[in-house]
Amino acid sequence: MSDLSMSQATGQNRTGKIILRWVLYLALGLFALFYLMPLFVMITTSLKSLDEIRTGDLIALPRDVTLDAWRTAWSGACTGIQCEGVRPYFWNSILIAIPAVAISTLLGAMNGYVVAQWQFRGANIIFSLMLFGCFIPFQVVLLPMARMLGIMGIAGTIPGLIFVHVIYGLGFTTLFFRNYYVSIPSELTKAAKVDGAGFFRIFWSIFLPLSLPIIVVTVIWQFTQIWNDFLFGVSFSQAGTQPVTVALNNIVNSTTGVKEYNVDMAAAIIAALPTLFVYVVAGKYFIRGLTAGSVKG
Amino acid sequence: MSPILDINNLYKSYGTTEILKDINVSIEPGDFLVLVGPSGCGKSTLLNCIAGLEPITGGAISIDGKDMTHVSPKDRDIAMVFQSYALYPTMTVAKNITFGMKVRGVDQATQDKKLAQVAAQLQIEPLLNRRPGQLSGGQRQRVAMGRALVRDPKLFLFDEPLSNLDAKLRVEMRTEIKALHQNLGASMVYVTHDQIEAMTLATKIVVMKGGVIQQIGSPSEIYNRPANLFVADFMGSPAMNLIPAKAHRAADGTRIEIARNSGGPIVLTDTKNRDLPEDVILGVRPEDIADPDLRGSDATQAADCLIDIVEPAGADTFAVMQLGGKHVTARLHAETTAKPGHSKRLSFDLGKVSYFAPETGLRLN
Ligand SMILES: Nc1ncnc2c1ncn2[C@@H]1O[C@H](COP(=O)(O)OP(=O)(O)O)[C@@H](O)[C@H]1O
Numbered sequence: 001m002s003d004l005s006m007s008q009a010t011g012q013n014r015t016g017k018i019i020l021r022w023v024l025y026l027a028l029g030l031f032a033l034f035y036l037m038p039l040f041v042m043i044t045t046s047l048k049s050l051d052e053i054r055t056g057d058l059i060a061l062p063r064d065v066t067l068d069a070w071r072t073a074w075s076g077a078c079t080g081i082q083c084e085g086v087r088p089y090f091w092n093s094i095l096i097a098i099p100a101v102a103i104s105t106l107l108g109a110m111n112g113y114v115v116a117q118w119q120f121r122g123a124n125i126i127f128s129l130m131l132f133g134c135f136i137p138f139q140v141v142l143l144p145m146a147r148m149l150g151i152m153g154i155a156g157t158i159p160g161l162i163f164v165h166v167i168y169g170l171g172f173t174t175l176f177f178r179n180y181y182v183s184i185p186s187e188l189t190k191a192a193k194v195d196g197a198g199f200f201r202i203f204w205s206i207f208l209p210l211s212l213p214i215i216v217v218t219v220i221w222q223f224t225q226i227w228n229d230f231l232f233g234v235s236f237s238q239a240g241t242q243p244v245t246v247a248l249n250n251i252v253n254s255t256t257g258v259k260e261y262n263v264d265m266a267a268a269i270i271a272a273l274p275t276l277f278v279y280v281v282a283g284k285y286f287i288r289g290l291t292a293g294s295v296k297g
Numbered sequence: 298m299s300p301i302l303d304i305n306n307l308y309k310s311y312g313t314t315e316i317l318k319d320i321n322v323s324i325e326p327g328d329f330l331v332l333v334g335p336s337g338c339g340k341s342t343l344l345n346c347i348a349g350l351e352p353i354t355g356g357a358i359s360i361d362g363k364d365m366t367h368v369s370p371k372d373r374d375i376a377m378v379f380q381s382y383a384l385y386p387t388m389t390v391a392k393n394i395t396f397g398m399k400v401r402g403v404d405q406a407t408q409d410k411k412l413a414q415v416a417a418q419l420q421i422e423p424l425l426n427r428r429p430g431q432l433s434g435g436q437r438q439r440v441a442m443g444r445a446l447v448r449d450p451k452l453f454l455f456d457e458p459l460s461n462l463d464a465k466l467r468v469e470m471r472t473e474i475k476a477l478h479q480n481l482g483a484s485m486v487y488v489t490h491d492q493i494e495a496m497t498l499a500t501k502i503v504v505m506k507g508g509v510i511q512q513i514g515s516p517s518e519i520y521n522r523p524a525n526l527f528v529a530d531f532m533g534s535p536a537m538n539l540i541p542a543k544a545h546r547a548a549d550g551t552r553i554e555i556a557r558n559s560g561g562p563i564v565l566t567d568t569k570n571r572d573l574p575e576d577v578i579l580g581v582r583p584e585d586i587a588d589p590d591l592r593g594s595d596a597t598q599a600a601d602c603l604i605d606i607v608e609p610a611g612a613d614t615f616a617v618m619q620l621g622g623k624h625v626t627a628r629l630h631a632e633t634t635a636k637p638g639h640s641k642r643l644s645f646d647l648g649k650v651s652y653f654a655p656e657t658g659l660r661l662n
């Protein structure tokens with residue numbers, strides 16, 4: 001008798017759990033659908049011809065799949081007077097993002113290492129100031145930065161943009177690495193010093209090899225920031241050095257006559273692809289790196 | 298022979314906090330110096346100063362006759378084993394051991410030879426290709442030792458190398474370190490907060506408290522003639538009994554009166570020590586209060602004591618009683634007749650007794 005009621009109770013319990021689970025899945029599915037909708041519309045629209053867009057339904061699948069819009073977006077769309085598509089600007093972005101990410105990550109690692117492991121006088125003040133740098137809005141630095149670039153003679157150039165992104169990113173990259181390195185026992189540095197290793201040797205041989213998770217986090221963060229940046233790009237570039245975000249804006253805003261939605265969509269997707277790629281490739285390290293605890297020898 | 302390590306008037310402050318005060322220590326080649334003291338008394342700081350990992354605020358350090366006060370760690374010809382072992386996490390055991398040689402540009406053949414030698418000595422050959430993360434605590438400890446041994450330095454520095462091991466392994470490694478010291482004849486400075494480790498390993502002990510050296514001496518000096526109440530209390534287990542007592546001059550020596558809860562005071566006669574002040578603190582090791590039938594020096598005298606607690610500990614039995622208002626422990630033999638709540642005749646051996654001044658805590662005899 002009591003056995004029976006028990007098994008009934010657990011049975012009810014189990015059905016309850018299953019129902020709950022399905023409700024959860026349903027909710028998650030709806031959210032996913034909601035967030036994927038714009039992407040779906042973008043992709044389908046980019047594959048339609050202009051005629052079909054004008055006559056058809058916004059969320060309908062394309063009747064005739066065509067890559068014309070992608071071709072135009074890549075190499076033919078007009079950004080003002082030039083009609084070369086996003087291709088040259090895409091390369092500009094790569095030329096800006098890759099060195100800027102590499103340099104800011106490396107310098108951030110070095111800064112973090114110094115602040116966390118070489119307790120010199122004023123280390124905390126310097127770190128606080130760098131942290132403060134993270135919270136300065138972009139707009140505030142625009143004018144002084146323009147002046148600086150002018151003085152340095154790199155205004156409007158790609159090295160100039162790299163410089164801007166490195167400077168602006170340093171606060172964040174230093175923060176990431178410092179927080180990672182403070183959890184590493186200082187005895188490790190001491191042991192290496194006794195072994196005869198100097199400042200750079202300890203960094204290269206001991207700290208950098210430990211840093212993969214935080215390097216991944218920093219690279220994703222920096223790449224996303226720099227690739228998606230519009231304000232610095234539009235302020236500090238000139239014709240020929242503009243990044244893809246600026247080009248995308250020009251394509252969307254400066255087409256006269258008919259709006260080529262399919263080309264706009266394709267261009268937008270192209271501009272977003274690299275960050276998407278970085279997340280897909282390194283995303284799992286990102287989560288792991290953010291939650292990674294201290295390194296136990 | 299010049300001392301292998303000579304520390305003169307060393308001071309160390311962090312900001313305005315003085316951590317080490319007027320440290321003077323010197324050791325001869327082959328000495329095993331143990332720095333012992335409670336946590337936070339500045340032992341690690343002193344070791345780091347010797348290694349050159351912390352700059353000192355005042356004084357001088359010389360190693361093997363050369364002034365090393367401002368020399369960087371790598372040029373001091375030292376090797377150090379850390380409390381956390383501080384193995385390089387991304388390197389294999391072999392790489393950990395050879396890293397120092399690699400940094401100093403030792404050629405590959407010599408590196409391989411020395412690695413093989415040390416690995417054999419510490420029996421860690423099967424571990425050479427593993428990472429520190431794949432080792433047990435004891436194995437990591439060995440690797441850390443290997444990294445120091447391979448250096449073949451003038452001076453070894455150990456910072457509580459056994460404190461992260463479990464009790465059994467700790468005793469094993471202790472013996473091994475002692476054997477290592479004897480075989481190598483190397484000079485060592487060893488930090489511990491464990492007074493038993495200090496007693497078993499040292500040829501010379503430095504007892505520290507609050508950044509000040511309390512006493513320097515051989516283990517037997519420290520044990521038998523503690524310089525003050527702190528050392529008396531800190532070194533030895535169970536601790537030395539420190540009993541408030543009254544001293545009176547008599548024809549044949551000094552009468553020592555110890556108050557008892559019931560009955561009159563215990564009166565003992567010390568024939569060796571004269572000229573004591575009236576108020577003293579009597580320091581007696583538990584083994585000097587024993588069953589009367591046992592051996593003892595001719596300074597042995599018996600008295601009846603009311604036993605409060607009996608604690609059998611295998612080889613010995615400890616009896617606790619109340620004398621002079623303090624708990625006093627006697628070390629009796631395993632088959633003792635002592636029973637809690639009963640009186641028992643115990644013999645007091647004043648042959649190795651210590652007297653301290655109650656106000657200053659300093660040794661009187
Ligand atoms: N970097 C530091 N800055 C300030 N105070 C410190 C520092 N390192 C150690 N101390 C202080 O110095 C004292 C001695 O520390 P330590 O030498 O580690 O003690 P022990 O090794 O004897 O346990 C402690 O009170 C500790 O708080």
Ligand SMILES: [Mg+2]
Binds near residue numbers: 457
């Ligand atoms: Mg310590």
